[in-house]
Amino acid sequence: MITHIETIRQRPVWQEPARETRERFTRPLPNEPRDLGDVLDDVRRHIMPFATGNLHPLFMGWVHGAGTPIGMVAEIVAGGLNMNCGGRDHAGLAVEQQIVRWMSEALGYPDGASGLFLTGSSMANFVAVTIAKTEALGQSVRETGLRNSDRELVAYTSAEAHSCIAQAMQLSGIGSANLRTVAVDAAGRMLPDALSASIAEDRAKGFLPFLVVGTAGTVNTGAIDPLAEIAEIASREKLWFHVDGAIGALAVLSSSLRDLFKGMEKSASVALDFHKWGQVPYDAGFLLVRDGGAQKRTFAQPAAYLQRADRGLAAGETWPCDLGPDLSRGFRALKTWMTIETLGADNIGKSIAHTCMLARHLADRLSRHPAFVLKAPVALNIVCFGIRRGDAGFVRNLVSDLQVSGLAAPSWTTLDGEPVVRCAIVNHRTTTADIDGFMDILDTYLAERREKLQN
Numbered sequence: 184m185i186t187h188i189e190t191i192r193q194r195p196v197w198q199e200p201a202r203e204t205r206e207r208f209t210r211p212l213p214n215e216p217r218d219l220g221d222v223l224d225d226v227r228r229h230i231m232p233f234a235t236g237n238l239h240p241l242f243m244g245w246v247h248g249a250g251t252p253i254g255m256v257a258e259i260v261a262g263g264l265n266m267n268c269g270g271r272d273h274a275g276l277a278v279e280q281q282i283v284r285w286m287s288e289a290l291g292y293p294d295g296a297s298g299l300f301l302t303g304s305s306m307a308n309f310v311a312v313t314i315a316k317t318e319a320l321g322q323s324v325r326e327t328g329l330r331n332s333d334r335e336l337v338a339y340t341s342a343e344a345h346s347c348i349a350q351a352m353q354l355s356g357i358g359s360a361n362l363r364t365v366a367v368d369a370a371g372r373m374l375p376d377a378l379s380a381s382i383a384e385d386r387a388k389g390f391l392p393f394l395v396v397g398t399a400g401t402v403n404t405g406a407i408d409p410l411a412e413i414a415e416i417a418s419r420e421k422l423w424f425h426v427d428g429a430i431g432a433l434a435v436l437s438s439s440l441r442d443l444f445k446g447m448e449k450s451a452s453v454a455l456d457f458h459k460w461g462q463v464p465y466d467a468g469f470l471l472v473r474d475g476g477a478q479k480r481t482f483a484q485p486a487a488y489l490q491r492a493d494r495g496l497a498a499g500e501t502w503p504c505d506l507g508p509d510l511s512r513g514f515r516a517l518k519t520w521m522t523i524e525t526l527g528a529d530n531i532g533k534s535i536a537h538t539c540m541l542a543r544h545l546a547d548r549l550s551r552h553p554a555f556v557l558k559a560p561v562a563l564n565i566v567c568f569g570i571r572r573g574d575a576g577f578v579r580n581l582v583s584d585l586q587v588s589g590l591a592a593p594s595w596t597t598l599d600g601e602p603v604v605r606c607a608i609v610n611h612r613t614t615t616a617d618i619d620g621f622m623d624i625l626d627t628y629l630a631e632r633r634e635k636l637q638n
């Protein structure tokens with residue numbers, strides 16, 4: 184694996200799994216044992232060449248972290264120790280609590296905040312919506328469900344919010360029809376006046392507004408909602424203010440970016456992903472909750488086998504299983520702790536700022552190129568562009584052709600109903616030379632297309 188990472192530039196960003204490989208994984212359950220060495224040969228032959236590709240500096244699709252060898256070492260240790268971090272009295276819980284304290288400090292939360300590792304921000308946002316619901320209707324909602332509420336709950340987020348917010352509303356039983364999508368400005372940021380107006384309209388109709396979700400770095404363009412203004416509205420209207428910081432929250436580790444997130448410290452909860460900009464290997468989602476009591480009121484169960492003792496393995500007042508839906512859970516905190524300890528928070532912040540600089544460099548080169556046109560302002564690390572005189576099919580073909588070529592892997596998204604090429608630069612390995620190389624790849628692609636059209 185160390186050689187694999189060292190030589191990552193020499194291989195295609197991505198290649199389609201070979202037919203033989205797909206077939207390799209359709210065999211029946213093996214009854215007989217095999218040598219571990221043989222099994223590892225299969226791993227080398229069938230898995231390593233056909234990975235997602237996000238270790239490569241020109242993987243720019245979606246928002247994928249690149250991982251580090253530190254995280255890889257941590258995974259060996261965590262796997263070896265095989266700790267169950269749902270509860271009990273052991274060091275795993277102390278390490279997780281350390282991350283809670285560090286994130287409280289970095290995000291400007293007070294003592295008494297609680298937090299929890301989850302698979303990703305999809306789960307962290309769902310858990311946050313569930314806490315907000317329980318706080319709005321009282322703990323009895325855990326038993327009765329929504330049927331005892333005399334008014335329907337409604338929540339607010341922007342039209343650019345991630346789809347997992349709507350899914351969280353579905354899973355919580357409130358329903359995504361009760362999620363209002365507030366209009367955004369030309370840069371994709373929630374309009375506070377539209378939020379206020381929507382709340383007033385719902386109150387007049389007899390709904391019960393309970394939650395507003397701001398986004399710190401939207402998935403389409405990296406836009407940051409006006410968090411301070413949303414915080415003020417939430418405080419005035421007594422709504423739970425949750426921030427989806429899956430992409431952006433960790434940017435507070437950068438002194439040059441921190442100010443863009445003013446107001447996040449006033450939120451009631453923040454979801455974030457260490458596996459994106461934090462470069463911790465998948466998966467490492469995280470939720471931080473200002474009022475630790477609220478999180479515990481939502482999830483703690485009185486089961487007999489989870490009872491606590493004042494000493495021994497069953498000691499400890501609050502266990503992670505009191506704070507979320509998981510009981511058995513692995514040691515995600517270790518790879519996060521080892522990454523932060525080894526690199527230091529400043530270096531993580533610098534690497535985040537560096538990817539934003541690369542995004543500005545790419546945007547600058549694209550805007551000076553006759554064939555391309557920028558489709559959204561570059562707020563953080565995401566660049567969206569289109570092709571002059573190119574139709575929708577051209578954009579999608581360009582993205583798929585580049586992915587299939589193995590030279591680079593952007594993705595595409597839809598802005599204002601129009602498909603655009605999207606480059607999210609998340610990888611700590613990506614350099615200015617890589618971005619310049621990407622421009623060369625685009626030039627070659629355009630020249631080849633022109634040639635094809637002429638023949």
Ligand SMILES: *Cc1c(COP(=O)(O)O)cnc(C)c1O
Nearest residue numbers: 303304305345401402429430456
């Ligand atoms: C990635 C992302 C999510 C979902 O997080 P997962 O870790 O993939 O579950 C939610 N919101 C935003 C803004 C994201 O970028």
